[in-house]
Amino acid sequence: MDALGDPTRRHIFELLRRGPRAVAALAADVPVSRPAVSQHLRVLERAGLVSHRREGTRHVYAVEAGGLDEIRTWLDGFWDDALARFADAANEEGRRQ
Amino acid sequence: MDALGDPTRRHIFELLRRGPRAVAALAADVPVSRPAVSQHLRVLERAGLVSHRREGTRHVYAVEAGGLDEIRTWLDGFWDDALARFADAANEEGRRQ
DNA sequence: GCCGATGGTAAGTGCTAACTTACGGTAAGT
DNA sequence: ACTTACCGTAAGTTAGCACTTACCATCGGC
Numbered sequence: 001m002d003a004l005g006d007p008t009r010r011h012i013f014e015l016l017r018r019g020p021r022a023v024a025a026l027a028a029d030v031p032v033s034r035p036a037v038s039q040h041l042r043v044l045e046r047a048g049l050v051s052h053r054r055e056g057t058r059h060v061y062a063v064e065a066g067g068l069d070e071i072r073t074w075l076d077g078f079w080d081d082a083l084a085r086f087a088d089a090a091n092e093e094g095r096r097q
Numbered sequence: 098m099d100a101l102g103d104p105t106r107r108h109i110f111e112l113l114r115r116g117p118r119a120v121a122a123l124a125a126d127v128p129v130s131r132p133a134v135s136q137h138l139r140v141l142e143r144a145g146l147v148s149h150r151r152e153g154t155r156h157v158y159a160v161e162a163g164g165l166d167e168i169r170t171w172l173d174g175f176w177d178d179a180l181a182r183f184a185d186a187a188n189e190e191g192r193r194q
Numbered sequence: 195g196c197c198g199a200t201g202g203t204a205a206g207t208g209c210t211a212a213c214t215t216a217c218g219g220t221a222a223g224t
Numbered sequence: 225a226c227t228t229a230c231c232g233t234a235a236g237t238t239a240g241c242a243c244t245t246a247c248c249a250t251c252g253g254c
Contacts, residue, residue, distance in 0.1 A: 001101055001102070001107065002102055002104070004098055004102070005098070005099055005101070005102020005103070006102070006211090006212080007099065008212080008213095010098065014175075017175060017178050018178075022230080022231090023230075023231060023232090024229090024230065024231080032212085032213065032214090033213070033214065033215085034230090034231080035213085035214075035215085035216095035231090035232080035233080036212070036213055036214075038231070038232055038233085039211095039212080039213085039232090039233095040212090042232085054221095056220095056221060056222065056230085057220065057221045057222070057229065057230045057231070058221095058229090058230060058231080059230080059231065059232085065176075068172065068175060068176050069176075071172060072172060072176065075165065075168060075169060075172065078111075078114060078165060079162075079165050079166075079169065103241090103242075105242080105243095119200080119201090120200075120201055120202090121199090121200065121201080129242085129243065129244090130243070130244060130245085131200090131201075132201085132202080132203080132243080132244075132245085133242070133243055133244075134201095135201065135202055135203085136202095136203095136241095136242080136243085137242090139202085151251095153200085153250095153251060153252065154199065154200045154201075154250060154251040154252070155199090155200060155201080155251095156200080156201065156202085
């Protein structure tokens with residue numbers, strides 16, 4: 001979640017959404033330098049959102065399904081609770097009127 | 098999404114998950130000053146994640162269902178694409194072996 | 195009408211992190 | 225072996241932002 005807070009990082013993440021890419025290929029579509037992309041990829045990997053495999057000298061990065069699922073479950077619990085509370089508030093409102 | 102990047106802001110957001118609260122009540126459960134909470138609430142409101150209604154001199158904040166839904170749809174599209182790409186990669190892998 | 199409570203806003207400060215340039219390391223091609 | 229391509233890491237700078245203190249506005253109560 002902290003990892004997706006940065007716009008550039010989300011940009012990289014959405015590029016990876018189209019499929020696995022190497023570092024240089026990612027840096028070509030992002031308005032920052034290549035080392036910056038490397039640093040962002042490291043953060044994303046630490047967060048469990050992406051993974052990389054070496055292919056010769058190139059490092060190909062891809063999205064990790066587990067990381068997305070983690071956020072998803074967190075959001076789901078949140079959503080349910082929020083809806084329940086929202087219903088409670090609506091009931092209370094109706095009771096007042 | 099940028100709004101949920103800050104840990105303190107997520108903390109406040111999760112407090113709001115239990116139900117609507119006033120600013121002072123929120124600040125009591127967060128290790129920062131009350132003005133800081135106000136600023137965080139402003140960011141959250143600008144992001145469409147919370148809304149506030151005045152209750153006398155108190156400002157009661159509550160989570161906004163729409164904001165959560167927005168993140169949810171974004172995440173859903175992401176999830177589907179990621180799974181599809183993952184399946185493609187698995188197929189390619191199988192074809193090689 | 196005055197005082198306390200509640201909370202938004204302004205100004206200022208410190209720290210984090212995002213970015214750059216520079217360097218080193220590894221693998222492939224010739 | 226030498227060069228080239230590709231990438232991670234170190235060091236340094238800067239801009240943003242999270243936080244605090246101080247101030248002001250508004251609403252309710254005595």
